[in-house]
Amino acid sequence: TMGRKPAVASMAPSARPDRSYSVSGEQPKGVGQKPAPLVPATDLRAVAIHEAAHAAVGVVLGGAFARVELSADGGGRCTFADLNPGADARQHLIAAAGPIAQAVYLHGPHPSFGQIVGLLGAGRGSDREVLHRKALETGDVLVPTTKVLPLVLRLWPAICTLAVDLDDGKWVGHKHVTAALGLSNNSQLHSFELANLVAGLRQVPDPTVPR
16 A cells, blocks of 8 residues: 555564565565564565565655555555655556565466456555546556556566565665665666666666675
């Protein structure tokens, strides 16, 4: 789920997770293996992937990320301090990134439309509401998979890096997202670097290789 009002991040601490990931195997990985309270570990890891994808795709599309809130009952919320006009117009793409990434984690790099739709939340401010509103406005499909899935796979190393930190109980803010995306320390270059990420002209660094 994504929103705009920042909320305090909270998550039960867990053991340091495995930082491996893959987009070529049956199940991409990137989060830990110790069961979390109240819900199966896999479920909470999937939520971390979901919210990390909102954050990564939102920043790539021009949003100013605020923070992520995860709860031990399996819920999560990604909030943005600001969405510029371009990012605001693509809010539905940011909303779609969460369930698409979660489906990739659970089902592999080519999830079905049904598997993705089955992960949409419900209620006010949910991913489903954002996507449904956009679909009514444009007459487009509910989930713009063809537009978002390639971007999610391109950003997968960063999504996994962020999800690992979330699963480890760490606070994740905008600077952590830009670091995971491999952006330079010069913020004036970020627009150019992000545009290259979207275009596939720049790669997200492999978190398993020292920089």
